[in-house]
Amino acid sequence: MKQSRQDDIIQDRMRPGVITRDGLLGHDRRPLRDILEADDAEVRRLGLTHAAIAARMRALRDAGAEGLGEPVTVLDHFEVRVDSVRGLLPCPFPHEGLCRKEFVDVRNLRSGGQVVYTELNIHLIEAHGFYEGLGAPFRQEPAILARVLEI
């Protein structure tokens, strides 16, 4: 699908200094539409959906939040720590609502894998199928999410 004018506006809001200091695009020079389509294809290749990935991320976040900032063991072999700092982040896509500034650190004690994601990541994947651009600080690789979170 061709990048629309609306996509351009959204992509501008993903640049460094607009919503977050480092932005959501990293060193990725591709148009937003291409980033979305590539990750969508990857998720389908994995036999998953964005909703399923986001649901697993959210379930682990919710369980980890019980620790009030301390690590919590979830499902016997995940160590989950949810930290939150002051402030809220808007989504770069045009709709209302804000995400808390939360960091979810998940360690799979069985495999040794680790992923760190934010509440904004969960929302972006769930609502927009956006995993952030390559090289972005919180870029989520669908395959790594699937492997570490055992989706």
Next chain:
Amino acid sequence: MTALLIAVGVLCAINTGLALLLMLAAATLGRVGPCRITINGEKEMTVAGGRSLLATLKDERIFIPSACGGRGSCGLCKVTVLEGAGPLLPTETPWLTPEEQKANIRLACQVKVRRDLQIRIPDELFQVKQYRARVADLTDLTHDIKQVTLDLEDPPEIHFKAGQYIQLEVPPYALTDEPVYRAYSVASGPADTRRIELEIRYVPNGICTTYVHKHLRVGDTVTLNGPYGEFGLTDSDAEMLCIAGGSGMAPIKSILTEMARTGNPRRCRYFFGARARRDLFLLEFMRELEKTLPDFRFIPALSNPDPADHWEGEVGRVTEVVARHVRDASQAEAFLCGSPLMIDACIQVLREKGMPESKIFYDKF
């Protein structure tokens, strides 16, 4: 061939002309001249236009609280703009309720000064000053919390209420190419007007916390502004339930220090949550306060004590310990400081114990 050369020449001339036109437009249309800002109908100032209202006011030494450095991600820098702000921006609307939008409340970091403005700000913000201070001491309170002691130099004194916070400026360094501000509660008591203490927990890759933990040295000069915030001791006799974790210790310590100085007789229970013994700090200070204050108890709680800690105190999350200790909170007041997650969890427990939300105090970041 000649026709081709003429066509190329004409094309080049048109392109050059267009480029010059664009440069001229950028240099003239984009430039904003001096603008007048009228504050609270009284104070007037003429400023250079083109920057955000937040940055412009800061240059005029009027400091609007902001925890994100003007990125539009904290929603703190709300001011009333009666005239000249232009339409609401999509970056502002998520932060403003319909009532606030109707009342012309805007985010100062998002409003650009492009024409004359009429704004309204709380009078107490005129009391906020910028300070130059020298780092007098840096002490590791735990493996990830540092106490920063600052001697004020210019101006040499600060007057604040226990529980308030300041904004510390981080100069450009490896993690930021522009100065940024972050909010920290003052940990020392307000009676000490020449020196303030901050307690800063290290956050991996955090711009300010990395600067403080890895780069700041004793003797360095820093810039801060403040004081800000409404969090603090209330004028009441009600029992106090203080709940904090990590660097949330700071404002509670300031409040307790002031209570000790003034001989405040209020019953006070202070629940402090940590993971293990190595995350606890200021234990001796708190034990001393237990002797000084008429009715004060410090109740540290460890969520996951190490066997080597030989911990005999409370075990569990701080919210669980509060729930065990407090039967009826309907007549008490709560003072909370910690991560948003912790505050949310505390509010839930306190509500279950009968405390009305109007009696639960915390900085609303």
